[in-house]
Amino acid sequence: MSAHDVDDIDWGAMVAQLELKAEVHEPYLRAAADWMRALLPADGRADGVGRVLDVGSGPGVITCLLARHFPSARVVAVDQSEPLLAHTxxxxxxxxxxxxxxxxxxxxxxxxxxxGTADVVWTSQTVHHVGDQQAALDGLAGVLRPGGLLAVAEGGLPPRYLPRDIGIGRPGLQARLNAAWEERFSQMRAGLPGSVDQVEDWPAMLARAGLVPTGSRTFLIEHTTPLDPRVREFLRVHLEHVLDTLGDVLDAEDRATVARLVDPDAPDGVLWRPDAFYLSASTVHTARVCP
Structure with a gap:
């Protein structure tokens, strides 16, 4: 869910891509949900949770996972896209x-x-799409019931999936792609309506929202070689997105290398490479309302 350029995105066409990404990350999401349960009262039992919000829910993978982790709750997927909500x-x-x-x-x-109000609010990679991130956190904190928990997944480490030298193009492609993503992210933030420069100290921001920080944890997402075919397909789709998004800032050699990596018939493409892997880390910041 994003207030930035949403009218230009064909969300229906992105359902499969977003669902695949969430499923590749599902082991971390399950671990994060377990941790969230343990932060709640009654010795970590979630029996008292009646309503959960998944803000920026996408295709509903996380929504359904939260419903399984909080079996007494009604879980509401919140998104700006009707196709994504229909898929949920x-x-x-x-x-x-x-x-x-x-x-x-x-x-x-x-x-x-x-x-409305909720006992638990989860939001992943959504707040950074709002110009005033502190105001967004203030608003999300305001929907929590006494004792309620807000979990914000922002930050971590960018994914790595290729060795430094892959035998085609210049070595160090992965590092250049990550640097280009960082620059494009800064441009996106600067272009948001009402954009506010913000030191992204998420626990401090949650405290300014009137909550009591209850910890931040970073969860590893690791898929080792030989990769499952679905993870390979995720990497191929991800690199297609890289080519579409960053093609104008990559030099000709790097563009050609990425194009070869996404070619399903290329023996050194990501669908076939024996050295392809997936390693990333996502950080979740939590805070509660005083009972």
């Missing part, structure tokens, strides 16, 4: 939890008042 409904029905999963079309920060 279908996914929940397929998993037999449709009766406990709802959807709400909303955008940040305009629709914060429509979220």
């Amino acid at each position: 409904r279908s996914r929940a029905e397929e998993q037999g939890i449709g009766g406990r999963v709802g959807v709400l079309r909303a955008d940040l920060p305009e629709d914060l008042g429509a979220l």
Whole structure:
């Protein structure tokens, strides 16, 4: 869910890509949900959680996971995209939890008042799409019930999936791609409506939102060689996105290298390379309302 250029995105066409990414990251998401349960009262039991919000829910992978981790709760997927919300409904029905999963079309920060109250709020890679990140956290903190928990997944480490020298193009491609992503991210932030420069000290920001920080944890996402075919396909789709997004800032040699990596018929493409892997880390910051 993003207030930035949403009208230019064909979310329906991105459902499969977003779902695949979430499924590749699901081991970390399960571990994060376990940790969130342990931060709640009653010796870590989540029986008292009646309503959970997944803000920026995408295709519903995390929404359904939260519904399984909080079995007494109604979990509401919040997103600005109707196609993504429709997919969430279908996914929940397929998993037999449709009766406990709802959807709400909303955008940040305009629709914060429509979220209602909740015992747990989860938001992943969404707040950085809002110009005033502190105001977004203030609004999310404001929907929490007494004792409620806010979990914000932001930051970590960029993914690595190739060795330094892959035998085609100049060595160090991965590092150059990551540097280009950082620059493009800064440009995106600067172009957001109402963009505010912010030192991204997330625990301090949560404290300024009136919450009591309860810790930050970084979760490793690791898929080793030989890669599962779905992880390989995720890498291929990811690199296609890299080519579309960063093609104008990469030099001709790097563009040609990425194009070869995404070619499904190239023997040294990511679908076939024996040295391809996936390693990343995601950080989750948590805070609670005083009971």
